[in-house]
Amino acid sequence: MACPVASKQPVEPAPIQQLVQDSELQSHSHLPASTTLALQIQHNLQYQHAWTDVRVHSHSPVTNEPLVRPLLSGLPPKRLYVHPDEQIDLLKEAQRQRTAAKQAGGKSDTLDVKAQPEREWVLPARLVEKWTLHRLSDIFDAITTVPPESATPNVEDSAANPWRTTKRVVLATADTDSTVVFYIVHDGVVKPRQN
Structure with missing residues (x-):
């Protein structure tokens, strides 16, 4: 008795495979390492890490x-870096809102x-690279x-944060086991954060 041949169902590509297939460089015989x-x-x-609009x-x-x-x-789900002076302003504003909420009869014990x-800009790197x-x-x-919101060069976000005056990149360092570690690198000297 003959055995029926099982038909193979097409397999959906993994998300990383889809990124490679959708890449504008797919016409090359292989992708460069970078x-x-x-x-x-x-x-x-x-x-x-739930980033959106990563390009x-x-x-x-x-x-x-x-x-x-x-x-x-791309856009991270929450702010990665807050300038120390902006941090002070944000704390003062949160304190004003908490005080106003208490005066209005509300109960607020935390600063929001x-x-x-x-x-953010992200600079992909390998752990073995020397920077x-x-x-x-x-x-x-x-x-x-600030990275451009649109695909048009030389266009920056019109509602940019006034505290963001220094260029920075998130150095995304990948190891051979695919572990990725992130560091924020600023262009020049930056005022230290308040703790």
Whole structure:
């Protein structure tokens, strides 16, 4: 008696495979290592850390020249960095709101500090890479203070945070086991945070 042949159902690609397939560089026979790393970090940000609107940038928004390596931009679910002076203003505003709520007969024992998330630049890197001030300077020279909201170069968010005056990137460092560690790197000297 003949055995019926089982028909294979098509398998949906994994999200990382979909990112690679959707990449604008898919026409090449293989993806360069830096682009593959950027797609890996993009996948990590979207599916592990709930970032939204994560985009790969291959050209500088300042000069429209090709970047040394692909960068990402996206919106984290909550603010990653609060300038120390802004932190003080946010605490004062939260205290005013708490006082007003108590005077209105409400019960409020906690400070409700609200710092809206901001778009961030992300620099994908491997743990084995050696970063110098010169290499970081090349990255900072090629980016704007805030990543562009639109695909049009030289357009920054009109409602940008007035406290955000220094360029920064989130250095996303991936290890060989796909672990990713994030560091905030500022361009130049930055006032230390208040604790």
